[in-house]
Amino acid sequence: MIDITFPDGRVQTYPKGTSALEIAKSISEGLARQVIAAEVNGEVRDLNRPINESAKIAFLKFEDKGGKKAFWHSTAHLMAEALESLYPGIKLGIGPPIENGFYYDIDFGDYTFGEADLEKVENKMKELAKQNNEYLRSEVSKDKALAFFTEKNDPYKLELIEALEDGNITFYTQGNFVDLCKGPHIPNTGIIKAVKLLSLAGAYWRGNEKNKMLTRIYGVSFPKQSLLDEHLQLLEEAKKRDHRRLGAELQLFMFSEKVGAGLPIWLPKGTFVRNQLENYLKEEQLKRGYQQVITPHIANKNLYITSGHYAKYGEGSFQPIKTPNENEEFFLKPMNCPHHCEIFKHVPHSYRELPIRIAEFGTVYRYEQSGELHGLSRVRSFTQDDAHIFCMPDQLKDEFLNVLDLTMQVLNRMGFSEFTAQISLRDPENKEKYIGSDEVWEKAESAIIDATREIGIPTITELGEAAFYGPKLDFMVKDALGRSWQLGTIQVDYNLPERFDLEYVASDNTKHRPVMIHRAPFGSFERFISLLIESTAGNFPLWLAPTQVMILPISDKFNAYAQYICDALKKDDFRAEIDQRQEKIGKKIRDAEVSKTPYMLIVGEKEELEGLVSARKHGQGDIGSMALKDFMLILKNELN
RNA sequence: GCCAAUGUAGCUCAGGGGUAGAGCACUUCCUUGGUAAGGAAGAGGUCAUGGGUUCAAUUCCCAUCAUUGGCUCCA
Numbered sequence: 001m002i003d004i005t006f007p008d009g010r011v012q013t014y015p016k017g018t019s020a021l022e023i024a025k026s027i028s029e030g031l032a033r034q035v036i037a038a039e040v041n042g043e044v045r046d047l048n049r050p051i052n053e054s055a056k057i058a059f060l061k062f063e064d065k066g067g068k069k070a071f072w073h074s075t076a077h078l079m080a081e082a083l084e085s086l087y088p089g090i091k092l093g094i095g096p097p098i099e100n101g102f103y104y105d106i107d108f109g110d111y112t113f114g115e116a117d118l119e120k121v122e123n124k125m126k127e128l129a130k131q132n133n134e135y136l137r138s139e140v141s142k143d144k145a146l147a148f149f150t151e152k153n154d155p156y157k158l159e160l161i162e163a164l165e166d167g168n169i170t171f172y173t174q175g176n177f178v179d180l181c182k183g184p185h186i187p188n189t190g191i192i193k194a195v196k197l198l199s200l201a202g203a204y205w206r207g208n209e210k211n212k213m214l215t216r217i218y219g220v221s222f223p224k225q226s227l228l229d230e231h232l233q234l235l236e237e238a239k240k241r242d243h244r245r246l247g248a249e250l251q252l253f254m255f256s257e258k259v260g261a262g263l264p265i266w267l268p269k270g271t272f273v274r275n276q277l278e279n280y281l282k283e284e285q286l287k288r289g290y291q292q293v294i295t296p297h298i299a300n301k302n303l304y305i306t307s308g309h310y311a312k313y314g315e316g317s318f319q320p321i322k323t324p325n326e327n328e329e330f331f332l333k334p335m336n337c338p339h340h341c342e343i344f345k346h347v348p349h350s351y352r353e354l355p356i357r358i359a360e361f362g363t364v365y366r367y368e369q370s371g372e373l374h375g376l377s378r379v380r381s382f383t384q385d386d387a388h389i390f391c392m393p394d395q396l397k398d399e400f401l402n403v404l405d406l407t408m409q410v411l412n413r414m415g416f417s418e419f420t421a422q423i424s425l426r427d428p429e430n431k432e433k434y435i436g437s438d439e440v441w442e443k444a445e446s447a448i449i450d451a452t453r454e455i456g457i458p459t460i461t462e463l464g465e466a467a468f469y470g471p472k473l474d475f476m477v478k479d480a481l482g483r484s485w486q487l488g489t490i491q492v493d494y495n496l497p498e499r500f501d502l503e504y505v506a507s508d509n510t511k512h513r514p515v516m517i518h519r520a521p522f523g524s525f526e527r528f529i530s531l532l533i534e535s536t537a538g539n540f541p542l543w544l545a546p547t548q549v550m551i552l553p554i555s556d557k558f559n560a561y562a563q564y565i566c567d568a569l570k571k572d573d574f575r576a577e578i579d580q581r582q583e584k585i586g587k588k589i590r591d592a593e594v595s596k597t598p599y600m601l602i603v604g605e606k607e608e609l610e611g612l613v614s615a616r617k618h619g620q621g622d623i624g625s626m627a628l629k630d631f632m633l634i635l636k637n638e639l640n
Numbered sequence: 641g642c643c644a645a646u647g648u649a650g651c652u653c654a655g656g657g658g659u660a661g662a663g664c665a666c667u668u669c670c671u672u673g674g675u676a677a678g679g680a681a682g683a684g685g686u687c688a689u690g691g692g693u694u695c696a697a698u699u700c701c702c703a704u705c706a707u708u709g710g711c712u713c714c715a
Binding site for chain 2: 103112113114115116198199200201202203204207208209213214215216218244248249255257261307308309312313316317334335337364366368369370371372373374378467468469486518552554555556557582583584585586587588589590591592593594600602604605606614616621622
């Protein structure tokens with residue numbers, strides 16, 4: 001007999017070898033119908049797998065994370081089964097569950113699998129699901145596993161099995177389909193009631209671009225049709241927040257094929273938002289002892305030979321600009337740091353001056369791969385809110401804390417509460433990829449770790465994600481469709497001071513090497529604003545809204561009064577406009593709402609006679625009529 | 641860069657081997673209207689670009705460019 005401990009602490013005895021499904025049934029049939037996997041001693045397992053030792057058990061439904069994973073993983077197998085029956089001879093890569101669904105990587109050989117094929121596969125899956133086949137687990141020896149897939153002629157599975165240890169290999173079978181898989185899976189295909197194959201993509205085998213590109217099919221599935229409908233509805237909603245769509249609708253920015261791919265053009269309203277952000281940060285940085293500089297957009301090739309960037313990125317970058325002088329070449333600047341190093345070098349520095357903080361809203365140009373371009377989030381010309389701090393090694397932590405504080409302030413101010421702070425350290429297995437001594441790295445890494453701990457933000461740590469010149473802290477934010485983007489970054493750098501031979505005179509009159517911090521709280525205005533648009537759905541906070549108040553005269557008889565109100569608002573530095581079109585008030589309201597203007601003032605006969613305005617808040621509706629000064633008070637309160 | 645798909649009016653999209661259509665937006669006129677779309681008329685397109693097939697191509701084929709979804713990359 002074995003003791004089974006339930007999440008509420010209750011313990012019950014069952015015969016050895018009882019399955020989780022049987023345990024669930026012993027509690028209630030209803031529970032047994034809903035559970036799709038079980039967590040046994042913290043490990044998610046199949047429901048029908050016998051439990052042979054006393055254990056803590058928790059039942060997982062679709063709603064649970066582990067349940068979803070098993071459900072989607074099982075759907076991936078179902079898709080593979082459907083694909084094998086429709087396209088015999090295909091070879092399978094891997095097919096895991098992901099955050100919102102699953103995918104399977106398939107080698108279709110000579111067949112070009114297109115989007116038109118998706119529906120056919122979907123239908124086949126539904127048909128197979130109805131067969132209600134069980135997912136059966138079996139343990140196989142390595143020899144047998146290899147023999148099976150040699151017979152099946154699937155090189156990808158063979159490669160995977162080669163890397164596995166004998167005694168640790170399991171197959172799962174449902175219907176006519178057998179797959180190498182460590183599980184866990186749901187009990188049977190019958191509970192997969194709703195399936196949607198969403199998209200198609202190329203994906204290199206094992207994520208290596210030197211390998212063959214397989215066809216990746218993405219999909220999602222649910223135990224109820226209504227859940228799928230809901231999910232698709234959410235995806236539609238998310239698309240409405242896409243910054244590319246809102247950017248065009250709200251006239252914030254544009255692209256032009258003639259100007260070039262990935263080269264954003266900022267329209268007046270977008271420029272306004274960007275300038276507001278720039279002014280805000282400029283002011284903050286002034287308070288924190290930064291000095292603003294401006295450097296040219298191009299620089300002599302020699303600058304990047306010194307910095308080392310030419311060797312690393314020269315070929316894959318915008319190619320040099322030639323001059324009438326032979327052998328003279330200039331590059332569009334891909335980063336601002338080398339320029340700033342030259343500024344530091346311009347005059348000798350005493351330790352008394354440090355830290356020196358040099359800031360620039362520097363526009364940089366990088367030849368991003370064509371397939372990578374994405375709205376404002378990934379472009380070929382962008383402006384960083386860049387700064388480089390040159391300090392003594394023992395000032396590093398304090399400076400880092402200061403930068404961290406600024407970054408947090410920026411994120412808070414912009415309403416980004418959902419971000420991930422990622423500490424990127426070097427790969428301890430692969431130290432030769434990085435420059436600098438162990439001692440220097442340890443110091444830099446602990447400065448980052450200590451600083452984040454001190455300020456108390458949750459972090460995740462990624463080994464091997466550091467820049468080659470030093471560790472960094474990146475702030476990641478998700479877009480409307482759940483894709484993660486890096487915004488702010490703080491990087492410690494021992495490399496450039498070395499390459500540029502930067503030094504300061506210490507108290508003992510000897511020369512020392514400063515440490516450099518690269519930092520950008522926004523990252524770039526382009527990407528930051530793209531995410532700001534998506535997180536606010538285009539409803540900018542009042543201080544950022546290009547037009548704060550739209551004045552709507554009931555008819556053109558009241559244009560003069562509207563003008564008077566508008567002038568008064570402008571005089572107090574509010575951004576107001578008048579909609580003087582010969583349209584009905586309902587139409588003017590609708591247009592102001594659609595353009596996401598935060599406030600509307602309706603003025604007609606009543607308002608003019610009483611000297612009032614009727615206010616309306618975006619998304620909320622009528623907030624009553626009031627004296628203009630009271631309305632301005634509402635604005636002022638919201639701005640503070 | 642790679643794989644797949646898309647490209648028709650300012651926007652959203654329909655159409656289809658015989659030189660194009662809707663809604664919204666725009667212009668003009670009528671209407672002067674009270675809290676999310678008043679009415680009428682009009683203008684607007686080398687059907688992304690370049691080749692090819694064809695009596696005829698916006699439609700079929702190829703290439704290029706751009707865009708989209710991913711993969712790889714990201715100083």
